[in-house]
Amino acid sequence: MPKERADNVEYLIRGATLxxxxxxxxxxxGGRVAELGSGLSRAGASPIDADGLVALPGLVDLxxxxxxxxxxxxxxxxxxxxxxxxxxxxxxxxxxNTSPVQDTxxxxxxxxxxxxxxxxxxxxxxxxxxxxLAGRQLAELGAxxxxxxxxxxxxDDGSCxxxxxxxxxxxxxxxAFDGVIAQHAQDPRLTEKxxxxxxxxxxxxxxxxxxxxxxxxxxxxxxLLAEHVGSRLHVCHVSTAGSVDVIxxxxxxxxxxxxxxxxxxxxxxxxxxxxxxARFKVNPPLRRREDVEALRAGLAxxxxxxxxxxxxxxxxxxxxxxxxxxxxxxxxxxxxLSVVHASVVANGHxxxxxxxxxxxxxxxxxxxxxxxxxxxxxxxxxxxxxxxxSASRVFGTGDLSGKGVNSPYLAMTLPGRVQATFHxxxxxxxxxxxxxxxxxxxxxxxxGHG
Amino acid sequence: MRHLLSTKTISRDEAIVLLDIAEDMAxxxxxxxxxxxxxxxxxxxxxxxxxxxxxxxxxxxxxxxLSADVINFSAKGSSxxxxxxxxxxxxxxxxxxxxxxxxxxxxxxxxxxxxxxGWIDAGIINAGDGTHEHPTQALLDAFTIRRxxxxxxxxxxxxxxxTVTIVGDVLHSRVARSNLWLLTTLGAQVGFVAPPTxxxxxxxxxxxxxxxxxxAAIDAGPDVIMMLRIQxxxxxxxxxxxxxxxxxxxxxxxxxFARLRADSxxxxxxxxxxxxxxxxxxxxxxxxxxxxxxxxxxxxxxxxLYLLLSGDREDS
Numbered sequence: 001m002p003k004e005r006a007d008n009v010e011y012l013i014r015g016a017t018l019x020x021x022x023x024x025x026x027x028x029x030g031g032r033v034a035e036l037g038s039g040l041s042r043a044g045a046s047p048i049d050a051d052g053l054v055a056l057p058g059l060v061d062l063x064x065x066x067x068x069x070x071x072x073x074x075x076x077x078x079x080x081x082x083x084x085x086x087x088x089x090x091x092x093x094x095x096x097n098t099s100p101v102q103d104t105x106x107x108x109x110x111x112x113x114x115x116x117x118x119x120x121x122x123x124x125x126x127x128x129x130x131x132x133l134a135g136r137q138l139a140e141l142g143a144x145x146x147x148x149x150x151x152x153x154x155x156d157d158g159s160c161x162x163x164x165x166x167x168x169x170x171x172x173x174x175x176a177f178d179g180v181i182a183q184h185a186q187d188p189r190l191t192e193k194x195x196x197x198x199x200x201x202x203x204x205x206x207x208x209x210x211x212x213x214x215x216x217x218x219x220x221x222x223x224l225l226a227e228h229v230g231s232r233l234h235v236c237h238v239s240t241a242g243s244v245d246v247i248x249x250x251x252x253x254x255x256x257x258x259x260x261x262x263x264x265x266x267x268x269x270x271x272x273x274x275x276x277x278a279r280f281k282v283n284p285p286l287r288r289r290e291d292v293e294a295l296r297a298g299l300a301x302x303x304x305x306x307x308x309x310x311x312x313x314x315x316x317x318x319x320x321x322x323x324x325x326x327x328x329x330x331x332x333x334x335x336x337l338s339v340v341h342a343s344v345v346a347n348g349h350x351x352x353x354x355x356x357x358x359x360x361x362x363x364x365x366x367x368x369x370x371x372x373x374x375x376x377x378x379x380x381x382x383x384x385x386x387x388x389x390s391a392s393r394v395f396g397t398g399d400l401s402g403k404g405v406n407s408p409y410l411a412m413t414l415p416g417r418v419q420a421t422f423h424x425x426x427x428x429x430x431x432x433x434x435x436x437x438x439x440x441x442x443x444x445x446x447x448g449h450g
Numbered sequence: 451m452r453h454l455l456s457t458k459t460i461s462r463d464e465a466i467v468l469l470d471i472a473e474d475m476a477x478x479x480x481x482x483x484x485x486x487x488x489x490x491x492x493x494x495x496x497x498x499x500x501x502x503x504x505x506x507x508x509x510x511x512x513x514x515x516l517s518a519d520v521i522n523f524s525a526k527g528s529s530x531x532x533x534x535x536x537x538x539x540x541x542x543x544x545x546x547x548x549x550x551x552x553x554x555x556x557x558x559x560x561x562x563x564x565x566x567x568g569w570i571d572a573g574i575i576n577a578g579d580g581t582h583e584h585p586t587q588a589l590l591d592a593f594t595i596r597r598x599x600x601x602x603x604x605x606x607x608x609x610x611x612x613t614v615t616i617v618g619d620v621l622h623s624r625v626a627r628s629n630l631w632l633l634t635t636l637g638a639q640v641g642f643v644a645p646p647t648x649x650x651x652x653x654x655x656x657x658x659x660x661x662x663x664x665x666a667a668i669d670a671g672p673d674v675i676m677m678l679r680i681q682x683x684x685x686x687x688x689x690x691x692x693x694x695x696x697x698x699x700x701x702x703x704x705x706x707f708a709r710l711r712a713d714s715x716x717x718x719x720x721x722x723x724x725x726x727x728x729x730x731x732x733x734x735x736x737x738x739x740x741x742x743x744x745x746x747x748x749x750x751x752x753x754x755l756y757l758l759l760s761g762d763r764e765d766s
Contacts (some may be wrong), residue, residue, distance in 0.1 A: 002614075037541055131675065195558075197650070198651050198652070199652045200650075200652040200653070200654050200655035200656075201655070202650070202652075203651070203652055203653060203655070203656065204458075204627070204651030204655055204656075205558060205559065205582060206558040206579070206580050206581035206582030206583065206624060206627060207558050207559070207580075208580075208581075208649060209650075211651065275562065276558070276559030276560075276562050276563050277563075286487070316536075317535065320537055320561040320567075321536055321537060321563070322536050322537055322555065322557040322559060322563050323556060323558065323559045323560075323563070324556070324557035325535075325536075326559070378555075434507075
């Protein structure tokens, strides 16, 4: 039985709009959704006016780079958790390409513990597929699965598991503990020195092309491998129209594949590369307008299951340079919901129930993460995001809460705003502002290990 | 003109003004004292992150003939090779009071990044960036073609209706890109001939024709044939089976040279691989402009430096 805090452990959210469009008060008490309905009252509960706000289940990001251990100048588990909370997330899956790599039980347990200490979100480590992400030898997948971190998602993200035999073995092996391989689909030989999408624009700009076929051929191979061995495959950051077609075909065939798209691939196109501004350098690269349209349609029809940020913080000097020398990646946690709003909600591809599905329910299910991604119903864990869809803002560095400022949206006008985030029943964001680390850590220690 | 970064954004009138000024500069080269006081007191830095002795000395000669002070900053043996960033290098040059920076860089877009970064206020001339552009090479090529066609009556003329066939490694060539935009702006018709592996995968945005057959292109009788250099690193990367097969298919050998229209101009940006993309007979013939291109390069670069650095700098 969790010990109650002396003050304000209970929150009465008044007049929120649930994802299905119905209006309801929501009482959060004891780390749970305690009551739903209209005209609720509760003595001692802190009232929150949610008139006009959408109450989404706490967002779950299946693809986050937290950089700790090893690159703490870019991000730490704490600062990345803060960025996540600011963006309405209550859980993030931490990618394995840290230093040391998350390829042993010890490292994944360390990342888990750092997340618990920070207390802003549930930090669920992802395990590397191969030792050191080198693609040659399976990492200790079983040990990571059996560790306190309960790893179920394995990925060499940043590198592709290119060797077909290693990929086959990994897909087979994780069946023992209901794991999934999250593939970074990029044929390494077809993308040597690649700098941007290969097409008419790369020809003009003189940048080495990253052809769509380098992604599509790996996805095609992997869905066939998954079919052959009866395993579960997840495809990271799908970026091309052809990839959507391959995955649609695989799903129609009954293959157990899920796929994600990033917010930036739903909104931005390769045209942004024209000025060689390295903020727009990302892997996989920004693609053509036709690809963006196909990704939106694929997300709308369920071919693509989820949106995941691929939040990739970098220090300023990694972007303040010539294009070839710049690092790949963009920060995305703080802007994700607004970008999804702008790219697929505003034009009717998705409604808010769909957003709850692609940014909460389904990523939690793919990652087999308990306590996250539940519908807002009585008894569900108090993981909640209040979003103001009527807001609009010029996105700036003040909207970022992580260490990285490598956002492609700076100076762009984005819709909406995360007003509040609740994790395990306590707030991490209120009135659009992040709560201080000490306050959040104290709240977390009150509820104990959730 | 604030910077010279690309030929894509140069208008026909701007190009003709620059070429006409280059004619004036060429006249200076014919005098006993080959020097003008125009840029006295100005500092031009040749910032070379990639070796290119030819281009560097051409810019150096151009700046010196205009009486500018010239500093050569080569990445080899400098702090750049010890990991100093483009930003730090640029800010260092700004602190030293550089008025103009001539930059050669292995990364496409580096001159544009330098021009728009705010790190340095100097006028930037792109002396070749990665596989993107080499604007002064295209300008000197246009200048050379115009002089061959119109001689002393060149001033004010464009290249309307001139047919130019560019042959070789188009995919990796900044010379090809800069010539495409400049020559078409001046009214010329550009055709590229290359093995399919050395053309970009998607050329739909290029206002040019594309072919694989050099013999057909020769028989079509172009006004100009420009042979591009094959870099050594392409030889081992399966762009073509071997140099012999490349030369057989896409080299301007003696037989093809003999078939070429008698008044066609033969161009090469240098340095040449004799016997690979061009035979000695073609390179050394009277129809070859290889050495004229070198001489004209100085005049064109003088014109560019003059337009960027003389008088008050305009705001961008």
